[in-house]
Amino acid sequence: MSLFAASGKPAWRYVQQENIVIAITAIVFLGFSVTLNNFLTTSNVLSLIQNVAILGILGLAMAQAIIGRGIDLSIVANMAVSVAATLQLANGGMPIALAIALGLALALVIGLINGMLIAYVEIPAIFATLAMGTAAYGFVRAALLNDNLIYLKAGGDGWFKWIGSGQIVGIPSSVVLFGIVAALMHVFLHHSLPGRFIYAMGDNPLAARTTGVPVRPTIVLQYVLSAGVAFLAGIVMATSVDSMETRIARSNLVYDVILVVVIGGIGLSGGKGKIRSVLVGTLLIGTLLNGMTIMDVQYTLQSIIKSLILLVAIIVDSLVNPRDEQTSQQGDI
Amino acid sequence: MLSEFLTRWRYRLVPDHVLGEILSKTWIDNAIPFAILLLTLAVFGTLIPGLVTLTGFAALYAELGELIFVVLGMSLVMLAGGIDLSVGSVFALANFLTLLLFNMLGWPIPVVIALALLCGGLVGLVNGFLVGYLRLRAFLTTLVTLIIVRSIVDMLILAYAVKVANPVATSPIWDFISFDTFHGLPVALIVALVVAAAAHLFLTRLRPGWRILAVGGSRRSAYNAGLPVRRTIATTYVMSGVLAAAGGVFYAARLNAAGSDTGVGLEVLALTAAVLGGNSLGGGRGSVAKALLGAITVLIVSSSLIRLSLPTGATSFALGVVLLAAVAIDVRWVKNRSKLLSRVYVSPTYLKLPPAPSTEAGSASLYAVNDRLHEVELIGLGELDGPEDTILDAADHLYTGSRHGDVVRFIAPDYRRQEIFAHIGGHPLGMAFDSEGNLIVCVAGMGLYKIAPDRVVSKLSDQTNRSLLSVIDDSRMRLADDLDIAPDGRIFFSEATIRFDMSEWMVDALEARGNGRIICYDPRDRSSRTVISKLLFANGICMANDGESFFFAETWGCRISRYWFTGGKAGRREIVIENLPGYPDNINRASDGNYWLALVGMRTPAFDLGLAMPNFRRRMAQRIASDEWLFPNMNTGCVVKFNEAGVIVDCLWDGRGINHPMITSMREHKGYLYLGGVSNNRIGRYRIPGADPDWTGVGSYWGART
Amino acid sequence: MKSTLKKLGFALLLAAATASFASFATADEPDDGLVKGANAALKGKKVAFVPIAMGFDLTEAWAAGLKQDAALYGYELTIRDPNWSVDAGAQAITQLIAEKPDVLVIHPPEIQAYTRLVQRANAAGIPVVTMNLKSGANGDAFIGADWYDIAVKQTNAVVKLCGKDSGKSGKIAVMQGVLTNPTSQYGIQAIQDVLKNHPDVQIVSNQAADWDASKAHAIATTVLKANPDLCAFIGMWDNMDVGVAAAIKEAGKTGQVYVVSSGGGNQASACDNIASGAFTTYISYDAKGQARDLMMTVRSLLEVKPESAGVHTEALYTPLKTITKDTLYTGACWSLPDVQKYGP
Structure with a gap:
């Protein structure tokens, strides 16, 4: 297994980046605790x-895609339409278990289509998933759903409802659930063969292919996995608000997901980072x-603050792990 | 017999080679986006009556103008290998600023527009600094600026939306931009097209534009070549910001609306347009024309989908599928174009040669194998690389070319010492001295060059007249091969093929088409003109002793012809030797008034049969690797001597194939024959029994000089 | 199975009824001096509708009304769905102006988005009807709610629920939708105006959830934790406010924290939520009634084409209905499936 060690760079660099984020989190947390009245209570924490649990679960799905040098921009659209379809079927009288299936x-x-497009047609992941998100949203909305907002009616009081609330x-x-998915994802990435393959591919896809890693099937697996986890996140979301608003497919949520993934130190060039990075990012x-909402900061200002923090994180990342003109990948955007 | 007749005419009439030549053109890259545009028009034109009319399009013109600005910006960034997602937000910011400054504050329009563009440029500068200088990832960085700028716009809207709504001032300039049209074209579109034309000039004619392409094509090479990579990249983002802002200004003029939804998703639309037009993600491939094609297609698709009144979601679905299909085609095309090209470029044609004369040793054949060349002396063994032709000057020094682009001189009398006489480049092949002692050289890949006695190299010609219907540019010289000089100073030289370069000259044998030609360079007016075209690998040229005609060899045709360029028979062409047992190369004069001819390789029955089976050769070229193809034999050859009637009078072989088996040229000088070979590492020197010991080639052309 | 049969039977009956009406109308209806001319004026006309998006209760109800009239009177109805995109909407309207419909019905997502296009349509002689959300220029008719009035009614309800005699803290939160929408532009003004006279009620949180229920849910959850003694939420659209209600339910505070919402009065999003206690007070602008107003306005514009379009704007403000548990009667709300099946 040591053959697939994540990278040739010394481990302390990643620790350093992660530590920066942990430190920022701690400072922000302490700052809020001191200055805000209702911040440091068990219920508030x-x-x-x-x-952010839903964001975190989506982040876990995104993380494994990014570690394998991919990205899944269709994750939110997929979550929205598949869960909305589930609710619609359940509302139409279908047994809840069958609707979920x-x-x-x-x-x-x-x-699967995402994975095939990326692995076999070789469309860049950014593009394939961007277009697939639009197409999948449009298809399901036109063919299956009769409303943008689908309420959770049937099964609203049983175990199903419990998932989110x-x-x-x-x-x-x-x-x-966030914790369980994180633990499972950790085991998958670090203690299973496909998980190690994902790291190997993220580190150097060509080398991975040359050494016999089944690159294409593994890519497909990544996007199928991402879709499955996204579906779970969607179920959590729907059962906590009793509805699924399919218009989040068009929102900035997917950028927030990338934010929690990247901020914890999972580099977009792949092969770097751990599940712990997602947890740290989610926490920050x-x-x-939470703090900004308590302070009644406008949503737009919150976006700016979030974005600036992401910007600082990637600037620090590029200073700590500078890209070299001689070895950086052509066309790596 | 009939089938042979049909095959002959099928290959005479159908220009198979054109497909490969079209695929090798750079403009073919625009053909696919253009085809997609036509397809889009066909599909939606059928679905929506009245779409493909002037009024149908007119409703889109203003929006097209705005979109072109944004797509141009996106394409510029993509050309340099980046991506700019912030264009949608910059568009919205410029829109709002324009309205804020004009409607609310009543500032003059030129100032307003300048400030809006400046603002866009500033956002671009931030992007450019982060991506170019700090080397952050373009996707993530511009995503962040997308969100930040969008949030700033939202905050501005929250604060000023109501006040912006009611203009305090009117301006004739503003009304002009908003409403006026020229011949039905709104101002926005006209300005956009002008900017597009400027961008085209910038990218194709100006140094900074080339730098962008260089950085996008290979960032590492650009960096190592000393280009300012970081500044170049930063510049593209600034331009993208300004262009997106320009789009926003025109949007403000058109709608006068400060909505929070302005420009949302525009980055995806612009990206789709750029890629649909054929600009590659990751840089290096793209153009303004592609951006325009993409913008038009995307706008037609998106507006048609709205017009079709499809159920909710169907529009998104169709847009997503179109995007996927376009990128899939683009990706496959970029990846497989060269593969496809190499599959179809080689296009064999029909050539039926009569059975080759026997060369059997000891037979009565004129070409019978002997061993007379076994005893040749070797010059420069192991020091030479590809001495295709040799020549000797009046002082007996020996000149030859090398694969490294040098002309090497061996010093008389023992030819042990050598020096680089001159460096030209390419691969110098055929050589001749003119009446002033200049060495004229045919250089593969470059053209016709002159080396003066003081070693100064100058170009005589590298292009000729372009033929009317050629797809590939046949005015350029790819493989100038051998030359000779007429008494009046005109230089006749052969170009072996117009379809292949020196490195793959043998592939031309697989085609066996008349790809070669003979060109005449006239030193009096320095013009070049094609004299004879469609020759089967035009090769050696030698002036006949009459001074009015020359002999020339067609290698794959295995024949020698004679052409009269002046005198009573001017313009006539006769075949002198019809059916050689091998592939003729250079021809040179012999001291006894006859002519030496090198056979570079000998024919084989298998390849002769293959020449009559073009389908077989095509299948071979398409299905198996090139190093497994059936090529003509080029390992063994011989030297023959023929007289003016075309009768073979002598034949020299290295029968055992040890000392000098491969011969592309020979030059008689003072009783010796000097032998060259294009893939040899030596020059052979053969003593000709009974030859005139004072005869020199230079002398036979220009007379003895002092 | 049985209900399917029933539906099928009803559909057949309806089809038969429509058919007989049509034949009646075209065959030998006696001319009372008005009806034939009126019907003839509608036939073959072109009506275009550009909503914010199709697929939600308001626009579906309006479209159902127009579809019914189009079938009945033989005018051609075109619906262009920009699906929440302002740009796509502007594009659709631009094209429609080139196609010259006889009436153009728009539903502007933002105050300024279509102002210039409305002016352009009017200049091209096309009468314009603006639905529910006011635009900078409203064309020939505006049919919709008075957003100031709605917010006044909502705030008054909140003052009554949380004011000084209620024994509550007086802390309220406002959940806005999209900030450039008239709901926010006029609504916030109204809330501030009312609260000026009630210093005992104060806004502790004022945020925008972009009409997104899950965003509203996240914001409401935190606001509830940060203000355990919160009294009420003022929400600006029922479809978004369900997220707020869910957050209150999760916090176990249903009945303690009130939700005062507003919307089109659709059964699923209004009355059901009032009945379940998710919403305390609901201001309905009765989209079904708006649909009828729209049908009549379009007919009238088709019958008598205004001499110059857009000069006079007819304002048809929708009567508002306040729904609470006490005023929850059968028929307080309307059902979208029924409206789509049987017309408004």
Whole structure:
């Protein structure tokens, strides 16, 4: 397994980048605790995590795509339409389990098409998933849904509803699910063959292919996995607000997802970063959003602050891991 | 017999080679986006009656102008290898600023426009600084500026939207920009087209434009070549910012609306347009024409989809699918174009040669193999690389070319010492001295060159008249091969093929088409003109002793012809030797009034059969690797001597194939024959029994000089 | 199965009824001096509708009305769906101006977005009807809610629920939609005007969720945690405010934190939520009634074409209906499937 060690660069560099983010998080957290009245309460901290749990789950899906030197911009659209389809089917009287199975199948098919386009047609991932997000949203909206906003009616009180709004020993179920997905993703990436392949591909796709890594099937797997996790995030979202608004497919949410992934130190050039990076990034963004909401900062100003922090993070990243003119990849955007 | 007749005419009439030549043109890159545009028009024109009319398009003109600005900016950035997602937000910012400054503050329009453009340029500068100088990733960085600028616009809207709504001032300039048209074209579109034309000139004619292409094509090479890579990249973002802002200004003029939705998703639309037009993600490939094609296509698609009144979502679906299809085609095209080109470029044609004369040793054949060249002396063994032709001057020094672009001189009398006489470049092939002692050289890949006795190299000709219907540019000289000089000073030289370069000259044998020609350079007016075209690998040329005609060899045709360029028979062409057993190369005069001819390789029955089976050769060229192709034999050859009637009078072989088997040229000088070979590492020197020991080539042309 | 049969039967019946009406109208209806001329004036005319988007209760109800009239009177209805994109909407209107419909119905997403296009359409002689959201120029008719009035009614309700005699904290939060929308432009002004006289009620949070329920949910959750004694939310659209209601439910504060919402009065988003206690007070601008207003206005513009379009703007402000648990009667709301099936 050591053959697939993530990179030739010394490990302390990544630790350093992650430490910077952890330090910023701690400072921001402490700052808010001191200056804001209702910040440092158990319930607020829980709500802090709960509010970003969905973002975090999406971030986990995105992280494994980015580590393999890809990106999945269709993740939000996929989540929105597949879960909306599930709700619509359930509202039409279908057993909830069957509706979930069909919705999941829809999500996975979209992921599969993504993977095929990237792996076999060789369309750049940015593009394939961008266009696929638009196409998938349009197709499902036109063919399956009769409204932008689909309410959760059937099964609204049973176990299904619990997924997004239940609690285990006082901890919101969405937070628990976030934790479980993070743990599973960690095991997948670090202790399974496909997971190691993803790191190898992210580090150097050509070398990975030369050494016999099944690059194309692994890429397909990544996007199918991403779709599946996104579907789960969507279920959490829908069951917590009792509806699914398909228009989030057109929102900036996917940029927020990239934000939590990149800010924790997962480089867009692939092969770098761990699940811990996503957790750190999620925590920082959660803290910021929570604090700013308590301070009643306008949403637009929040976007600016978030973006500036991301900008600082990638500037620091480029200073810590400078790109070399002689070795950087042509056409790496 | 009939089938042979049909095959002959099929290959005479159908120009197979044109497909490959079209694919090798650079403009073919625009053909696919153009085809997509036509397809779009066909599809939506059928679905929407009245779309393909002037009024149908007129509604789109103003928007097209705005879109062209944004797509141009995006394309410039993409050409340098980046991407600019912030264009949509910059567009919105410029729109709002324009309205704010004009409607609310009532500033004069020129100032307003200048400030809006400046603002766009500033955002571009931030992008350019971050991406160019700090080397951040373009996608993520411009995504961040997209969000930040969008948020700033939202905050401005929140604060001023109501006040902006009601103009405090009117301005004739503003009304002019907003409403006026020239021949139905709105101001926005006219300005956009002017800017596009300027951008085209910038990219194709100016140094900074070339730098952008160089950086996009290969950033590393550009950096190593000393180009200011970072500044170049930063500049593209500034230009993109200004162009997006220009689009926003015209949008403000058209709608006078400060909506929060302005320009949302414009980056995706612009990206789609740029890629649909054929600009590659990752840089290096693209043009203004491509950007325009893409912008028009995208606008027709998106507006047609709205006009079709499709159910909610169907528009998104169609747009997504069109985007995917376009990128898929683009990606496959870029990846496979060269593959496709190499598959179809070689286009064999029909050539039926009569059975070759026997060369069997000891037979009565004129070409019978002997071993007379076995004893040749070797000059420069192991020091030479590709001495195709040799020549000797009046002082007996020996000159030859090399694959490295040098003309090497061996010093008489023992030819042990050598020096580089001159460096030209390319691969110097055929050589001749003119009446003033200048060495005239045919250089493969470059043309016809002159080396004066003081070693100064000058170009005589590298292009001739372009033939009317040629697809590839046949005015350029690819493979000038051999030359000779008429008594009046005109230089006749052969170009072996117009379809292949020196490195793959043998592939021309697979085609066996008349790709070669003979060109005449006239030193009096320095003009070049094609004299004979469609020759089967035109090769050696030698002036006949009458001074009115020359002999020339067609290598794949295995024949020698004679052409009269002046005198009573001017313009006549006769075949002198019809059916050689091998492939003729250079021809030179012999001391006894006859002519020496080198056969560079000998014919084989298998390849002769293959020449009559063009389909077989095409399948071979398409399906198997080039190093497994069936090529003519080029390992063994001989030297023959023929007289003016075309009768073979002598034949020299290296029968054992050890000392000097491969011969492309020979030059008689003072009783010796000097032998060259295009892939040899030596020059052979053969003592001709009974030859005139004082005869020299230079002397036979220009008379003995003191 | 049974209900499907029932639906099928009803559809057949409806088709038969329409057919008989049509034959009645065209065959030998006695001319009362008006009806034939009126019907003839509508036949073959072209009406175009550009909503913000199709696929939600308001626009679907209006479109259902227009479709019914189009089938009945034989005018041609074109709906161009820009699906929430202002640019696509502007593009659609630009093209429609070139196609010269007899009436153009628009539903502007923002106050300024279509102002110039409305003027241009009017200049081209096309009468324009603006739906529900005011534009800078409204053309020949405006049919819709008075957003100032709605917000006044909502704020008054909140003052009553949270004011000084209620025993509550008086802390309220405002959930806006899109900031450039008239709902925010006029609504915020109204809220501030009303609260000027009620210093006991104060806004502790004022944010925009862009009409997105999940964004509203996230914001509301944090606002609730930050202000445990919050009294009420003023929401600006029912479809978004369900996110707020869900957040309150999760916090276990249903009934303690009020939601005062507004919307088109669709059964699923209005009355159902009032009945379940998710919303406390709801101001309905009755999209079904607006649909009828629209049908009549379009007919009248087709019958008597204004001599110069856009000179006089007819303002048809929709009567507002306040729905609470106490005033929740059968028929307080309308059902979208029914309107689509049977017309407004």
